Amino acid sequence: MGMSDAWVLPLLPAAAFVVLALFGPYLPRKGDWIAVLAIGAVFVLTLPIIADFTDALALQGEDFAGVANSIQWMEVPGHLELNFGVHVDAITIVMLVVVSFVALMVQVYSLGYMKGDARYGWYYAVISLFVASMLALVLADNFLLLYFSWELVGLCSYLLIGHYSHLRSAAEASKKAFITTRLGDIGLLIAIILLWRETGTLNIQGIIEAAQAGEVGREILTASVVLLFLGAMGKSAQFPFHVWLPDAMEGPTPVSALIHAATMVVAGVYLVARTLPLFELVAGGTELVLAVGLLTAFMSAGMGLVMTDIKRVIAYSTLNSLGLMFVALGVGSPAAAMLYLFTHAFFKALLFLGAGSVIHATERQEVGQLGGLWSKMPLTTITFGIGALSMAGLPFLAGFWAKDEILVALLENKAAFALVLVTLPLTAMYMTRVFVLTFLGEPKEPEAHEHAHEGPPTMAVPLVLLAVLTLVTGFVVFDQVGEAMGFPGGIGELIFLEHPHAFEFEVWVTLASIGLVALGIAGAWFAWVVRPELPAQAMARLRPAHALLANKFYLDDFYQAIIDRVVLTTARMLAWFDRNIVNDTGVNGPAYTTGFVSYLMKFQQTGKLPNYALAIVIGVVALALVAFSLKA
Amino acid sequence: MTVAQGIFYLIAALAVAGGLGVVLARNTVYAALFLILALLAVAGIYILLASEFLALVQVLIYAGAITVLLLFALMLTRVGDLEETMVGAQWPLAVVASILLVGLLITTIATSDWPGDADGMITRIPFETLGEALFRQWAVPFEIASLVLLIALVGAIVLARDEEGDVEEAE
């Protein structure tokens, strides 16, 4: 398996999807083992590809720009040439590791979590397709395949969020996710078409090179970059498209883990990282990314603080993290963004799977109904705690290193730096809060507490593995660790060769962030453990602020109002037009006309033989006359 | 006008008269008898064309067998009297169409350039030559024609036979 053979990877889970979708019900265990084997094979096959990559890197050093391997799909000579192919470079490698490993963990975990589900086989089929499309997305060397996979990811997320389709809320949430991301997808599609029209190619690297050579007009480039970012915002749930992500919690918890850690939302980050050179060519391009990232991170940190659903809190933490990634991209440091994405994948999957464990054990997910679970579920408590602290940014855990990188990258932009610093204690606070309310203190519903138990090994093993990774992955920032793993010059050199950036440390930044995180944790500890009555008092005193946060800044209501007023009104008008003009006149009109003319014409069919014979004779005579007149 | 020409015009007049009788006679049996006249006249034409064999066949099969068959059919399908009560409603149009047709045909004949002798030299074919040709050169079409005849007869029998249960209907 070399890098150019990477096209095999998406095909394995795609094949699993086909087999499961067609024959799932007839297979033993509904075929879950096929899905798990497929994704396991993907993970195993990723390893030689990484080895091949490090070899190439050692051989060619910084000149190594990735390996591309594509086949021609169709060609209109002189007009259009469509290729399908893979492009493997450093970003792809990071994404491959994240996607394949997290997907493997989620699928193994689902063996226990989804057991007994009515649509168990279908769940595994779709989740295989989900992984397949995400792999194709990160491997794609052209925008066509990327867009194709991009839409498939959206479709799979729709299917999986709506997995419990008998619940109205789940159906609504899946619809919301699909439509919201669609809005962004349209932007992406237009951007792709614009870029293709300007450069004549769909190849991503080709387009970037053409743009850098100045072949794309400034206005077109600006427009397409903005539209491209629109797509990324939709998929990565950035403000103002972030509303779908918290609702997406209606899906099964392992799906949330997959969506948040490895597949759906990181697609946007990946897309921006991949096309960052385009953003840098446009005045204000990176600033736009930075602003959106900051806004999202800031808003989500506030909302995370008041949410009462354990999964929703984690969902807002994801928004927070995604915001940070975009901030890093916005200041031109894809290395920091990709590092954050890499470590985030592990601890976010860990958090969701831990939350899933809790829900599986208690069938409750409101923190107000949980509490005291540490005595019943020590393993979940410890692993979830590790994840939460990593998210909060406690030193030496994965999240700490990545967050620190972003801070260092932000040093030149004082305002952004300050804003990110403010979010740090908030993040630490709500993560501590959710941990405290769920696992510590007294059980609020003794009955649920009574029945709580650890999940089966299929659920425990992924938790442990992810927890271990959360503990250690952060250390890849040290060049020595990277070298030991076979990456010449450390991981930082690897992740973005065009932006040489070894991981750096600024002592005072580190200290400040540690201090702020500690402040946040301590504050949370004080508020929810030492003085449990404090939050209620604060809530009473700051009622407007709390209402604002708990209602998610009223954005959902705003959107709903727009849908009710504008969208539905327009739709009604269009429906009227469609029914009366298109259908009744345009479609039925010719049909009625035909029917009426036929009615008139049918009377010539007398059924009497002599009439027909006369018609024949008249025809012959007429034809003969015509022939004569032509001859004459 | 030679004798042959005189005979031709006579026979032709008989043929046309017979034909008109077939299509105009009010009595159906008269129509059938007029048909015999027309067919015999056509046999005479064949003799004028030096095809005696064909003339014999015409008399035997057409004027004999087929006409008898038609008379039988008339008898079997008779409802009331033999007068045809009504000519089809479209007869004016039919007159126009027929006159146009004959006009066109005659115009075509008159304006076309026909091969052959202008003074009407024709060749007599002896019976032997004809029989030899029919059973050697035309053996396969001959056999096929006989097969067609056989199939037609079988079909006619099948169609005309009384089936179980439709006797009542026929009454």
Add this chain to the structure above:
Amino acid sequence: MEAVAQQIPLEHFLVLSAILFSIGVYGVLTRRNAVLIIMSVELMLNAASINMVAFAAYTSPAAFTGIIFAIFIITIAAAEVGLALAIILRIFRNRGTANVDEVNALKW
């Protein structure tokens, strides 16, 4: 094969054939009784036969294909009459009439 001089031009036979044919057509168009229609069809067939024989005698006396054709036409006519009469009989039994303008099952 001897040649006979008759002084009758070919066109005369053709005109006779055309007249007979048109009379047959008129009969087919106006007659109501199916048997009479068959008779008119016989007139048309005979007209065609006259054409064949005349052409054979005047243009290719050595091959006399036209005469052979006329024989086949007579054969087919016999078959056709047999079959047609069977059909007419059938219709008469089923509908009580042999008048074609009363048989209009093909109507709208």
